Amino acid sequence: MTTSTEALAGAYCVVTGATSGIGKEIARELAAAGAHVLFICRDRARGEATLVELHRESPSAAVRMLVADLSALQDVRAVAEEVYRQLPRLDVLINNAGTHDLRPEVSVDGFDRMIATNHLGPFLLTNLLADLLERAAPSRIVMVASESHRSVLRMDPRTFAEPGRYGPIGSVAVYARSKLLNVLVTQEIARRWTSRGIVANAFCPGLVSTGLVRNIPMGARLFSLAERTPLVRSARQAAEHALRLAGDPRFAGRNGGFYSTTPGAVLLPPSPHRFRTGLQHAVWERSEELVGLS
Ligand SMILES: NC(=O)c1ccc[n+]([C@@H]2O[C@H](COP(=O)([O-])OP(=O)(O)OC[C@H]3O[C@@H](n4cnc5c(N)ncnc54)[C@H](OP(=O)(O)O)[C@@H]3O)[C@@H](O)[C@H]2O)c1
Secondary structure, three states: OOHHHHHHHHOEEEOOOOOOOHHHHHHHHHHHHEEEEEEEEEHHHHHHHHHHHHHHHHOOOEEEEEEOOOOOOOHHHHHHHHHHHHHHOOOOEEEEOOOOOOOOOEEEOOOEEEHHHHHHHHHHHHHHHHHHHHHOOEEEEEEOOHHHHHHHHOOOOOOOOOOOOOOOHHHHHHHHHHHHHHHHHOOOOHOHHHOEEEEEEEOOOOOEOHHHHHHHHHHHHHHHHHHHOOEEEEEEHHHHHHHHHHHHHHOOOOOOOEEOOOHHHHHHHOOOOOOOOOHHHHHHHHHHHHOOOO
C-alpha cells in the first residue's frame, strides 16, 4: 500500500510557519519524502537557519523559503505572487503558522492581530493560491486547527476580527475563535471548491510542547511535567497527522473534516457552530470583505 510519504514524493507543497514546532517537522518530513517544499516564514534569519538544517539532513531535497508576516495582508499578497513565480502547480498547502498572543495587539491592517495571523492571512493566502492548487487537481489543503474551537460560545461574523480587550478569560477565547474560523473555512472550501478538484481538511495536533504553548503563563512549567505523560505529543507525531491528510491515499476522498488526535476527544460533542452552514457562509463572505477579495 502506498504511504503518505511515498505519495508526496515529487509533490509541490507550501507550508507556513516552518521555523519551529509542528511546521518545522512537517517541512522536515516533506523534504525527506522527496517533495518540493516551499515554506513561508516571517523571520528571514530563522528561515535561513531552518533551510540549512533541512538541507543538511536531506541534501538532495528541493527546499526553498519565502518571507512574509501572515498577519499583514500586503505581505500575503506579495508572497502569493512569488509562489506563482516559483511553482508550476501546488499539490498541497499546509496552513500551519499560528500564534497565541497573550495581550491584544492590532495588525497593520487594523484587525485583532491573533485573528489576522491565524485566520485572515491564511484565508487570503489560500484564496490567492486556489488557481495554483487547481492546476494540480486533485490537490489538498490541510488546516492546523485545534480542539479549543469547541469552547467558542458565540461567533459573530460581523465582529470576529475587531480589535479590543481580551476580557476575563483573556487570550484563550480569541485563540479558540481563530481556530473555529479555521474549521468553518475548511468546511466552506469543501463546498465551494470540490468541483475544482481541491479538498480541505482540518485537524488538531493534540497538546504539543512548542513555542506556542511555552509562551502561555505556566505553560512551560505545566508542559515540562505533562511531557512525561502520553498527554503531550512531540511535534513529529503532530506532523505525521498533517502528512496523512496531505498525502495518504486513504484520505483522498475526505473533504471538510475535522480530525481529533486527542484520545477521547471524538466522544466530546461537536462545536454547536461546526455544522451551521449559514455561519460558514457568513464567515467566508465577511472574511472576503475584510481581506479585500469581494
Ligand atoms: N502546540 C500545540 O499544543 C497546538 C495545539 C493545537 C493547535 N496548534 C496549532 O499548531 C500550529 C503550529 O503551532 P506550534 O505549536 O508549532 O507553535 P510554534 O512552535 O510557535 O510555531 C508557530 C509557527 O508559526 C509562525 N508564525 C507565527 N506568527 C506568524 C506570522 N505572523 N507570520 C508568519 N509566520 C508566523 C512562527 O514563526 P516564528 O518562528 O517566527 O515565531 C512559527 O514558525 C498553530 O496553528 C497552532 O495554533 C498547536
